[in-house]
Amino acid sequence: QVQLVESGGGLAQPGGSLRLSCAASGFTFSNYAMSWARHTPGKGLEWVAGIVSDGSGTYYADSVKGRFTISRDNAKNTVYLQMNSLKPEDTALYYCPKGAEGGLGSFSDWSRGYIDHDYWGQGTQVTVSS
Numbered sequence: 248q249v250q251l252v253e254s255g256g257g258l259a260q261p262g263g264s265l266r267l268s269c270a271a272s273g274f275t276f277s278n279y280a281m282s283w284a285r286h287t288p289g290k291g292l293e294w295v296a297g298i299v300s301d302g303s304g305t306y307y308a309d310s311v312k313g314r315f316t317i318s319r320d321n322a323k324n325t326v327y328l329q330m331n332s333l334k335p336e337d338t339a340l341y342y343c344p345k346g347a348e349g350g351l352g353s354f355s356d357w358s359r360g361y362i363d364h365d366y367w368g369q370g371t372q373v374t375v376s377s
Contacts, residue, residue, distance in 0.1 A: 249273040249366045253343050256371030259333050267328040267371060269343030277301070277321035280346030282357070282364060283328045285339035285373075294358050295341070296328060297351045306354050311337075333375045340370040 255267040267283070282297040296317035297306040305317050316329040326343055344364035352362040 249345065251343055251345060251366055251368035253341060253368045253371040256341060256373045258374045258376065260377055261334060261375055263333050263375070264329070264331045265333065265373060267330065267341055267343075267373070269326045269328075269368065271324045271326070271343075271345070274345070276324040278348050280349065280351045281317075281319060281326040281343060282306075282346055282351070283315075283317060283326075283341060283343050284364075285337075285341045286370075287339045290339075292360065293339075294360060297346065297357055298326065299350045300348070304351070306351055306357055308358060330373070333373075335375050338373060338375050340372050342367050342370045344368075 250272045252270045259265050278300055280299050283295045285295050286292045295308050295311055296315055298317045298319050302319050314332045319326040345366040346364050351357045356362050
């Protein structure tokens with residue numbers, strides 16, 4: 248069965264860094280796009296970053312562009328989110344949902360959550376506070 252296990256969250260100071268990891272199993276990881284999304288009670292769900300199956304293309308929300316980097320290692324079935332220059336507003340529960348086979352669709356559709364992501368992990372909490 249498909250499993251997605253996020254890790255690497257925790258408490259960070261403003262301006263600090265964290266690296267999230269997502270270990271995938273139960274499907275041919277290298278065939279599928281992957282994303283990172285975050286949820287906060289006040290703002291709801293935000294699509295943060297996405298990466299196509301071979302890693303050749305990425306999407307970023309404007310709120311994280313230039314600070315976050317998504318990458319993947321298809322040999323290790325793992326997707327990463329390097330988060331730098333963290334801000335208190337980055338505090339959220341972060342998920343790495345499994346996307347569609349191949350690509351992410353258009354940026355507009357992806358950022359609005361119109362692209363199907365059929366499996367989600369339990370998430371990892373990121374808290375940015377001094």
